[in-house]
Amino acid sequence: MTTIRTRFAPSPTGALHIGGARTALFSWALAKHFGGTFVLRIEDTDVERSTPENVAEILNAMQWLSLTHDDGPYYQMQRMDRYREVIAQMLEDGTAYYCYTSKEELEAMREAQKARGEREKYDGTWRPEAGKTLPAIPAEVQPVVRFKNPLTGRTSWVDVVKGEISFNNEELDDLIIARPDGTPTYNFCVVVDDWDMGITHVIRGDDHVNNTPKQINILKALGAPIPAYGHIPMILAPDGTKLSKRKNATAVMDYERMGYLPEALNNYLARLGWGHGDDEIFTREQFVEWFSVEHLSSSSSQWDPKKLNWVNNHYINQKDNAELTSLIEPRVSKRLAAYEHVAPLTSRPLAAIVELYKSRSDTLEDIATAAEGFYLKYEPNVELIREHLNDANRPALADFATKLKDIAWEKESINALIKSTLADHTLKMSALGVPLRAILLGLTQSPSLDAIIHIIGRDEVVQRLTAGLSV
Known part of the structure; x- marks a missing residue:
């Protein structure tokens, strides 16, 4: 049996989003269920927006959630030589070609297609074909490298979440795989990475569905194995709109700061798009044992803060009181630091306060808020x-x-x-x-x-x- 190798590949252009965390959780669980390997890859080719701080935040969030990787982390910016090597081989094999179409020509091409009511795509001016004469190479244009996508047939796959999906190849573009400065593009880097890292299963958001046929065709051109793909629908806000930080906290570590336990967030995220009967609360071990891609939902899930609070309250009450107190203590200390006159933490039995309030609290911050009042200077209301x-x-x-x-x-x-x-x-x-x-x-x-x-x-x-x- 082939060893299962899954991957999570965040882009460090921001903090780890809860949607990304759910993708990581499902990918991790699939690997663990089969005794496979979970790979972490940092897709940091967006140099302008990727920052070391975001990388650190992502790694911190993954550690907090205990989604430990078995291989990596790999960084795409450290693999540029490998990408250039593959591009050079594709140019030599004829599965890629130099395109000298200027930005102005490309814009004019698209405008003309739009006016004719046609799908906007590259018209293949520089695509080499048998018996075709290519234009003279303009000296002033730095070429891009395009993938020579099949012109006929269909590219299909059986998505492990959505079922069979198929695209007409004639609708797909000869996508750019290297920019004028030679840097490779996203869809190309992903293909080479998945190939080199032996990825057998790709679980990701369904915003990547349109990328999949392009990636499959490049993999075929390289003679590389095709992973199994599963595209999970996005998480929606409580009102059914796209989840955004304007309405709800979206960064994983925001939930740590708000006082949620990692095991509670993992449990809650697992139930957003996956299920095992009517089970709402389950251990990490049970989740791994029960996990199956066949039980991933093809419908969008809605974020429910009240449900998350209920799950978090459960885990707070299940936690050993000494451990819970150790989590509360720094939160109370931080709050008390804002006041001039407070009693020392040793003046009140914090463990007793935690024990008293945990059943009434949805978050660690709720307990810290209640505990804070026991140490402040008394002022009668x-x-x-x-x-x-x-x-x-x-x-x-x-x-x-x-x-x-x-x-x-x-x-x-x-x-x-x-x-x-x-x-x-x-x-x-x-x-x-x-x-x-x-x-x-x-x-x-x-x-x-x-x-x-x-x-x-x-x-x-x-x-x-x-x-x-x-x-």
Whole structure:
């Protein structure tokens, strides 16, 4: 059996997009399912827009998602000699030719075709054919190199996602494979790379469908094997339009910064265009075991932030609390650095705060936001306190503050005091809980009060209650 070799080939003209991450995930899973090789290739021939910072961001995102490559990374700019070698051989074999048509002539050609209602393409002026006399070579024009595409027949393939796709060769252009300065073009570099790297399966976005027949024909001209191709539809925004950073975060590392876990993002991306029955949550190992290109959808998927939050909440709650706390700590520290007067992190049990808030949080940032308040200098929310403090609950709160000074400092004792205070003053929980939260936290909702009070600490709670009751 042929060893499966897949590849992910991002262009470092920007950060890794979530659509690209999904492509990488499917390519990685296909290789892993068959015990094959996952190749990483950086297509950096767009010199003006490709930057080292973008390369670093892409590699960082791949590492964060644990989409580890087995081979590479290869950089196209380091393979120029190889591309020129192949082009020279194609010129010698007659599968490519020099074209001296100027930009002005090419523009005039297209305008004339457009006026006649014809498809705009190169007219083959410099294409060598038996018995054809070529024009005199103009001294002032630097030639491009064009691929000699077949003029008849069809180029077809069975797409592993979309089924059979076919193009008439007469509709395809003699595409340029080398520019006037000798630098190779995208479609040519991809072909040589896939050939040299032994790629057996190409999973990519369906915006590449029109490139595939061109690449197949070049591969045939080179006598190279044809990979299996699978083109996955794009991810759409929640409103059905094209996903863009104006409406939703699109860079993978934006999701890291917003507090999503990599295993949650991987799980969510896997379900955008692939499925295994009704399974929504699955381990990485299960995903690899279950993955099959036959289960890739040929329909577009829609980005659903609420669903992503649900998946992320699941993984947050499944994570070991010590590990989760280690992820939260730098986020809280970063937030506290913006303030002058804060309590040190050691002054409150961060692990207990994380444990308390994780079930209520969709992201790590949600937990960090909640934890932040436990370390900031206390400032009573006077307006909120006055809204909820009244003659009916003030005596109960004062009684509660007094008795807090003498009880054992554990959640069970605090909970018992809350219940006895309600009974002694004939109050419902909301009548005591809402003003108590307003005084202690400046909020009207929170996790269980006994846990909150225990974390804040006896002296601080008494001080806050004293201050709150005096507003």
